[in-house]
Amino acid sequence: MITKRIIPCLDVRDGRVVKGVNFEGLRDVDDPAALAAKYSQDGADELVFYDITASVEGRHLFTDVLRRVAENVFIPLTVGGGIAEMADIDHALKNGADKVSINSGAIKNPDLLAQGAQRYGNQCMVLSVDVKRVDGQYHVFTGAGKRDTGMEALEWIRRCVALGAGEVVVNSIDTDGVRGGFDIPMLRDVLSVINVPVIASGGAGSEQDFVTLFQSLPTIDAGLAASVFHFGDVSIPQLKQRLRAHDIPVR
DSSP states (O other), rough: OOOOEEEEEEEEETTTTEEEETTEEEEEEHHHHHHHHHHHHHHSEEEEEEETEEEEHHHHOOOOHHHHHHHTTOOOOEEEESSSHHHHHHHHTTTTOOOEEEEEHHHHHHHHHHHHHHHGGGGGEEEEEEEEEEEHHHEEEEOOOOOOOEEEEEHHHHHHHTTTOOOOOOOOTTTTTTTTOOHHHHHHHHTTTTTTTTEEESOOSSHHHHHHHHHHHHHOOEEEHHHHTTTTTSSSHHHHHHHHHHOOOOO
């Protein structure tokens, strides 16, 4: 079994970390730089920073917030939100990002993944996909989970990996913020169609949910979560201790 990564996620709006349920009802959590520093000290393997309204509002990343976060962490930082062209990728990387996460930008211009991979390498290009079940099928959503693109998610993910995405974050809208566990069936289906690292996102509510994730899907690479870490329900050191107790390798 490969070494598993534990990744906290900072959903940032107007310079503050927020969190909701099923992408709705956002509430204020904390300062992103302060949280980033805490997670870095607690032993998080990586950190994800999403400027969640950049694409919806048609603007660039909050550069000042990104810089403050980057200055406070000594672990890989993935940044997403408003990444729509090569200049946005360059901007994120020059301001502290190690990898860029592309969602809506890839839907508008799939070649962006290929261009980014050619310049910076596949390992730098992360595809983020917001997925929800619609009439028994997996659909890709945009606009913070509000707009159904009508695209079938598995085929979209496969296409993006072929273009150059070196990693995929699967955000299950059905389980996001509900704290009932990761979307194992959806993740299993994604793993069956691609051979790059997959990060599970949406649904973590306890340490056991991470144990179940990695035991159920031995080839999944990482578990990403927000609220359980933000509100103290799960501490990263204790989570890693429990994973080791279940013979799940962690850093």
